[in-house]
Amino acid sequence: MDFKLEVVVVPVSDVDKAKQFYTGLGWRLDADFSRDPSLRVIQVTPPGSPASVIFGTGVSAAAPGSVEGLHLVVDDVEAARADLVARGVDVSAVFHDAGGVFHHAGTAARVDGPDPERRSYASFASFTDPDGNQWTLQEITTRIPGR
Known part of the structure; x- marks a missing residue:
């Protein structure tokens, strides 16, 4: 099913x-x-x-603005970020997580720039809607088998 x-x-x-x-x-x-x-x-x-x-x-x-963790998967996080910025959206800089697996909540353990190895699933940028609902761009170029 x-x-x-x-x-x-x-x-x-x-x-x-x-x-x-x-x-x-x-x-x-x-x-x-x-x-x-x-x-x-x-x-x-x-x-x-x-x-x-x-x-x-x-x-x-x-409550308006209470949603966190919504992910938008993109092929190129830097290009997606640039597209949103061109549309007037306040988007964070591209970042990766210090732990290298998945990003922490909020801004904890963010390291500036994309993942140094440009691994799939490891580079991000974030933005909020007018109410503060939180969205994350996640770069995925190669899917985990079975996905």
Whole structure:
């Protein structure tokens, strides 16, 4: 039985501001539905992603800006960072983790620059949406077998 991640819900405080931010990243607007003032659902999809992001009014009880650890996989973290910067996004410098496996929470153990060996899964950059939901770019050039 396959279990495919299809949608991630991101809590936001200003739906229109979030819509402008995410579509400004070049993400496809899939839906903007409202049945009544208590429910508005917006769905956007990053380029090349099989999974989408939903936000809106009445779709999450979580505090706006409380989501951490969302990863966007890219072939070239420096090029992806440059694309976001060109779109006006405040993106961290490219970094790798001092431990060399996966990045620590927050900014702990960040080392400037991409992984010195440019290993897949080991170079990152990060940014937040207007509410503070945290996104991480992760460079993957060669997948682990079975992925």
